[in-house]
Amino acid sequence: MPPPTEDQTAVPVPAPRKRSAVRSLLRLWPYVRPVRARLFTAAFIAVVASCLSLVIPLVLKWMVDGPVADRDPAGVGWGALAVLLLGVAEALLFGLRRWLVARPLAGVEAALRADLFRRIQRLPMAFHDRWASGQLLSRGTTDLSLLRMFLAFPLTFLFVNGVTVLAGFVVLLAQDWMLGLVLLVPVVPLVVVCSLFETRYSAVARRAQDQVGDLTTVVEESVLGIRVVKGFGRHRSQELAFRARAERLRGTELGKARLLAWIWAVITIVPELAIGAALVLGTVQVADGTLSAGTLVAFLSTALALRWPVESIGFLLAMSQEAATATERYFEVMDRTEEDPGPSASVSAGGTGEGGVRFEGVEFRYPDAPDDAPPVLAGIDLHIRPGETMALVGATGSGKTTLTALVPRLHEITAGRILLDGEDITAMPRERLRALVSVAFEEPTLFSASAGENVLMGAAGAGEPELRRALAVAQAGFVDDLPEGAATQVGEQGLSLSGGQRQRLALARAVVGRPRFLVLDDPLSALDVHTEALVEAALREVLRDTTALVVAHRPSTVQLADRVALLSGGRIAAVGTHQELLRGSAEYAWLMSGARDERGAVGDGIG
Structure with missing residues (x-):
């Protein structure tokens, strides 16, 4: 990192108002x-x-x-x-x-x-x-x-x-x-x-x-x-x-x-x-x-x-x-405006239309983007049926992570709407929305707490049985080998664990509450081939009971999904099964061939 110049600042601090x-x-x-x-x-x-x-x-x-x-x-x-x-x-x-x-x-x-x-x-x-x-x-x-x-x-x-x-x-x-x-x-x-x-x-x-x-x-x-x-x-x-x-x-x-x-x-x-x-x-x-x-x-x-x-x-x-x-x-x-908590929990918007997750004309641009800059996402129309697992595939920078962040309202859409079981997410209290939707990010974040506390953070009121089930799904049995088991402090950012161990704990946190909707942003990227296969097998059991959107970069992850959506240039370019997209989309075939080359034999039986 080069030394900062005189006019560099680490944050765009707003100019203070002129007041005495x-x-x-x-x-x-x-x-x-x-x-x-x-x-x-x-x-x-x-x-x-x-x-x-x-x-x-x-x-x-x-x-x-x-x-x-x-x-x-x-x-x-x-x-x-x-x-x-x-x-x-x-x-x-x-x-x-x-x-x-x-x-x-x-x-x-x-x-x-x-x-x-x-x-x-x-x-x-x-x-x-x-x-x-x-x-x-x-x-x-x-x-x-x-x-x-x-x-x-x-x-x-x-x-x-x-x-x-x-x-x-x-x-x-x-x-x-x-x-x-x-x-x-x-x-x-x-x-x-x-x-x-x-x-x-x-x-x-x-x-x-x-x-x-x-x-x-x-x-x-x-x-x-x-x-x-x-x-x-x-x-x-x-x-x-x-x-x-x-x-x-x-x-x-x-x-x-x-x-x-x-x-x-x-x-x-x-x-x-x-x-x-x-x-x-x-x-x-x-x-x-x-x-x-x-x-x-x-x-x-x-x-x-x-x-x-x-x-x-x-x-x-x-x-x-x-x-x-x-x-x-x-x-x-x-003085900064907080997130709108949404209507009170006693108010219901009333579900209408089809169930599952539906994106209707969704557009997103970052709040500080120039007015003439193109939106990150534009005209997103996508329907994930109830109980279906949809894989989201796209090149780097295509907007996959941004799209997944819109479901739990980590970012607010600029236009359009997102429905969960026919209910507009903007009409839901945020507390209820985030109880329905569970997320696991590509970069796992752990807190200065025990391994068990980090997992149970994913569901209020969850106890030892839910913890054990989640650890089994995420193939996180290594927790029992830690000095104090699930009570072992993992340190700031979980740096005492390996990348794969942190990712498995984050995945366990996502599934511990048996969520109705699950959003996974490439949650298996840090796992070795054998552990990935075990986690995928356990995940299939979980995905049967939930509606899921999974960002996938590898054919092995795509295999978890019922259908695949190809995101290209901020738009949904194609939707279909893995085989259908391989035959009908040159871009998808190119992405999967690159992933197959990276993983070797893991993808051999997919094409």
Whole structure:
């Protein structure tokens, strides 16, 4: 894999809508609403704790102008005790605030993650065909962590620090209005600087989070495809691809760091200059006798107490911008339209016409295909009679897999209709449709579960008897030889098993529920000759009780079918028995002769 160029992206992420950070973050309100009482309580407690720090300068003023000036040690001791108690109370209140928000915010994050996972599971296949899984993973992990941190810290302290700064300036102006105005001078330039920072940081933060998704995709693909990487010695190219994306992310993160350093420097230096000016002016006033020493001490102590609320604005704004972009990325997925579940289970469309599976004028084109592109499938008319097995044959790229995916509505047809026992599949609830139709794909997908759990996933409520029958049909007796039998964990993607073993488990999953309709996409491609013969013999028993559509690439698989449909150029070119098509279709005869050459003696008795 060559290193990516600067403009490459692993997923066509839609351009984010232009909305302010506040409007983006307000979309989280439905998740925050159930815990708003504790969050508001925690914010109030934090305000009280923060404002206690403003009382300490007033105590110092009393101490300097009173006990210190009067040389009263007892008064100084009482003042020191008051300062200590105020500090302890502030610490306890901040600890209470943290305790109040910890549990509800963990619940908010869990709810966000659960809704995201639920939405991903219900989005159509067209969505998953276009989006890289690494982008989805980064939204469910990194982005949600950013949102939890925002709700725990910046959301509260942007408000708390704002209230503290306002209260502090009231105290400053009350002590000496002239010195207070000196400290107010930097407010206007700071507002302008923060506005510029917010705009620039938002763009950089979005770019960084998208690049995290790209990097996650490379890591995930390299781990899942580790056999290919090692088998072809491509670890170096994968390393280069990872390094290129990591360098891009590093550059973006350094850009974020530069922006943070710049805003931090400005927010720190400007108030410090104002405090320095106030110190000089206040010292002159004390020397002139127009200002008491205690007032100057209290004024400077209050100004210093406001340093943290002011200086924290920079990184609080940065965290808020990152949370806003994380919110946008989260809702980019949540705003996608789910698959239509169809009418409720209590509604029946009423079967009409002939039984079995019927395709009537079916057309399909991918949703993102150009308007002038020809459809993948066009004018498909095909009838599979009840209890019949129809083999679907065609050259590579003719649309066989796409056609089989239309029956369980993994993709939605563009025109025409598909009937199961006379009932339009679009009028069925998806749950009922997928209970009627069972599928086995050419590329078997197994989950990080036991072998038995992977098989029983094919039928709700199936138990040990159904599991044993399905394993027998799929000639998957190897399961009993695994260390823990059917309870053996097969690992991620079933990589601990061979290709043929994975395919047999996937086939067992397809037949475990005794489906009424069965769709098999070349389910025997990874089997050796002898195992294939055994599986075919067992499948014949299963196919007697179901209506099946089987994608076939070999004459031996065609033998399972009652009739054969030839798919050519996205259309049904011919339908008939194997012998009829051999005699009447040159294309079919050519396809079968190639398959026979590949399999040698397996096809010798077919022509």
